Amino acid sequence: MTKPAEIRAHVLANLDHYLAELEKQLTGQGGTVVYLRSADEAADYIELLAREREVRVTGGAEGIRRQIEQLEPRLEDYLKGEPCVAVESVAIEGSGIGLAGAAFLIADAGAICLAGERTGAARPRVQVVLAGIEKVLPRMRDMAVFLPLVGGSDVRFLTGPRRAGELDGPEELYLILLDGGRSELLANQEKRDLLRCVRCGDCLPGQAGGRAVTCPVAIDIESLPLLLREEAPAEVSGWKFRLWGFVMGRPRLYEFAGQMLRAFWREQWGLPAPAAKTFRQLWREGKK
Numbered sequence: 001m002t003k004p005a006e007i008r009a010h011v012l013a014n015l016d017h018y019l020a021e022l023e024k025q026l027t028g029q030g031g032t033v034v035y036l037r038s039a040d041e042a043a044d045y046i047e048l049l050a051r052e053r054e055v056r057v058t059g060g061a062e063g064i065r066r067q068i069e070q071l072e073p074r075l076e077d078y079l080k081g082e083p084c085v086a087v088e089s090v091a092i093e094g095s096g097i098g099l100a101g102a103a104f105l106i107a108d109a110g111a112i113c114l115a116g117e118r119t120g121a122a123r124p125r126v127q128v129v130l131a132g133i134e135k136v137l138p139r140m141r142d143m144a145v146f147l148p149l150v151g152g153s154d155v156r157f158l159t160g161p162r163r164a165g166e167l168d169g170p171e172e173l174y175l176i177l178l179d180g181g182r183s184e185l186l187a188n189q190e191k192r193d194l195l196r197c198v199r200c201g202d203c204l205p206g207q208a209g210g211r212a213v214t215c216p217v218a219i220d221i222e223s224l225p226l227l228l229r230e231e232a233p234a235e236v237s238g239w240k241f242r243l244w245g246f247v248m249g250r251p252r253l254y255e256f257a258g259q260m261l262r263a264f265w266r267e268q269w270g271l272p273a274p275a276a277k278t279f280r281q282l283w284r285e286g287k288k
């Protein structure tokens with residue numbers, strides 16, 4: 001197992017311990033740590049923060065929820081290649097409250113690592129950071145191993161709100177630790193290794209550019225799509241697939257349906273002409 005994979009496996013086996021350490025450190029440094037179950041709960045929480053500070057939020061909780069899902073997409077959505085943005089700061093209303101997604105959390109330093117594009121573009125008074133609970137790493141020195149994996153042109157560490165004498169930093173810092181189904185993944189022996197993912201993006205569609213992809217945290221990328229497709233039947237169990245299954249199970253009906261499709265599809269859908277003979281026709285001719 002590679003060094004990053006070892007560290008990630010160790011974190012997942014001791015997640016409670018490292019989350020508690022992170023919380024203790026960051027709280028001791030003046031930050032606030034909140035555990036929430038879903039993007040909806042996080043949106044409600046942030047909207048409340050904004051209301052208390054009399055900051056207007058365009059689009060309300062729904063607008064915030066969309067931003068949250070962009071910054072911290074569900075791990076499985078991310079690995080399925082659902083569109084998401086790089087980690088970056090998003091101001092809710094020009095100033096006041098800033099929303100960002102964390103690349104990593106460092107337990108021993110009580111630190112939040114923002115890595116991506118424009119992490120420092122907005123310097124809000126209240127900084128809210130979203131992070132999946134799996135993003136924690138044990139020690140600051142682990143960053144030497146992990147930071148090169150996520151890259152980004154801008155890296156910033158937050159260790160709490162601005163202290164007396166400091167020139168930079170938010171007045172308030174909130175870290176929202178999102179579960180978002182991760183506890184279920186953790187309890188699932190087959191899928192828990194997915195939580196090792198550091199979102200380097202190497203295995204996402206179109207990223208490899210023809211080269212073989214090696215996951216830096218030794219996730220079995222070959223079987224990943226199969227694992228994720230386990231959920232697919234629930235999404236594709238509509239009437240179209242039942243009809244398809246019905247037709248596929250009846251060879252004569254299947255052939256008749258194929259002939260109908262060949263007759264109609266070109267005019268209807270503007271597709272290229274089908275081959276002159278079907279596979280079945282060629283097969284029969286070959287047998288004679």
Ligand code: SF4
Nearest residue numbers: 197198200201203215
């Ligand atoms: S290569 Fe591995 S770590 Fe990188 S995004 Fe894919 S699964 Fe995650």
